[in-house]
Amino acid sequence: MNFLSGTEDISLGKLRDTLIRLEDTIIFALIERAQFSHNEPVYKAGLYKYKGCEDFEGSFLEYFLQESEKLHAKVRRYQSPDEYPFTERHLLPDPIIPALEYPQILKPNDININAKIMEFYVKHIVPSLCAMDDDQNYGSAATRDVTCLQALSQRIHYGKFVAEAKFRDPKNQPKYIEYIKARDSKAIEELLTNKKVEEDLLKRLKRKALIYGQDITEAGDFTLDANLKINVDLVVELYEKWVIPLTKEVEVAYLLERLDN
Numbered sequence: 265m266n267f268l269s270g271t272e273d274i275s276l277g278k279l280r281d282t283l284i285r286l287e288d289t290i291i292f293a294l295i296e297r298a299q300f301s302h303n304e305p306v307y308k309a310g311l312y313k314y315k316g317c318e319d320f321e322g323s324f325l326e327y328f329l330q331e332s333e334k335l336h337a338k339v340r341r342y343q344s345p346d347e348y349p350f351t352e353r354h355l356l357p358d359p360i361i362p363a364l365e366y367p368q369i370l371k372p373n374d375i376n377i378n379a380k381i382m383e384f385y386v387k388h389i390v391p392s393l394c395a396m397d398d399d400q401n402y403g404s405a406a407t408r409d410v411t412c413l414q415a416l417s418q419r420i421h422y423g424k425f426v427a428e429a430k431f432r433d434p435k436n437q438p439k440y441i442e443y444i445k446a447r448d449s450k451a452i453e454e455l456l457t458n459k460k461v462e463e464d465l466l467k468r469l470k471r472k473a474l475i476y477g478q479d480i481t482e483a484g485d486f487t488l489d490a491n492l493k494i495n496v497d498l499v500v501e502l503y504e505k506w507v508i509p510l511t512k513e514v515e516v517a518y519l520l521e522r523l524d525n
């Protein structure tokens with residue numbers, strides 16, 4: 265979302281449009297990663313000593329992600345209200361260009377569940393998405409991983425904006441306030457859940473993965489079902505098991521803090 269347009273619209277409809285667009289981003293990022301093997305050493309902690317960074321104890325992916333985020337921080341990526349770094353903020357440099365004035369849409373909060381995103385991505389997504397092999401393309405794999413992780417993180421943390429929009433709806437606000445005061449996470453989650461939206465999303469996602477995963481020839485033929493570039497069921501499972509539940513977790517966490525300041 266362009267937060268600098270001066271006409272920021274955080275209606276639920278607009279936010280859902282952004283979530284739909286991010287489906288494309290995530291599917292294409294996964295297709296890019298799927299062309300390389302699993303490459304297990306990329307995820308093994310302590311395998312390498314990085315020149316100039318000998319104390320770093322994480323995996324090659326974590327090293328690459330941290331160094332990428334340092335560069336991105338310099339161009340003020342993490343000042344944008346919808347961008348959350350995996351690296352602890354105190355390890356990131358200040359921007360080298362002047363700060364921007366963002367509208368204050370969200371209540372101030374420190375919610376960041378990137379550690380969970382990293383865990384399910386490395387443990388469950390990469391091994392199911394890629395051939396369980398080692399093709400030595402560690403740099404290529406890690407660059408694609410960074411793109412996938414950043415897209416997933418942005419999508420999941422968008423839950424904060426969705427929660428804010430839901431809280432602002434005068435129809436439901438009294439209920440939210442009641443449940444927040446009672447610290448009733450379950451009731452908050454039930455109130456913000458929209459099963460129909462979730463079902464429609466999963467159907468759309470499956471169709472998209474099926475279409476985007478095909479080779480499209482200049483003659484206009486589709487190669488339906490033959491050599492799909494991505495496991496369609498895995499994309500659906502990714503959303504069903506992790507993306508939607510974690511978005512809701514962010515929404516609930518944000519709402520629990522909504523009345524604090």
Ligand SMILES: O=C(O)C(=O)C[C@]1(C(=O)O)C=C[C@@H](O)C=C1
Pocket residue numbers: 280283426456457458459461462465507508509511512515
């Ligand atoms: O669109 C919403 O209302 C959201 O809260 C987002 C989302 C999702 O993650 O896609 C999460 C919870 C709802 O049940 C439906 C969809």
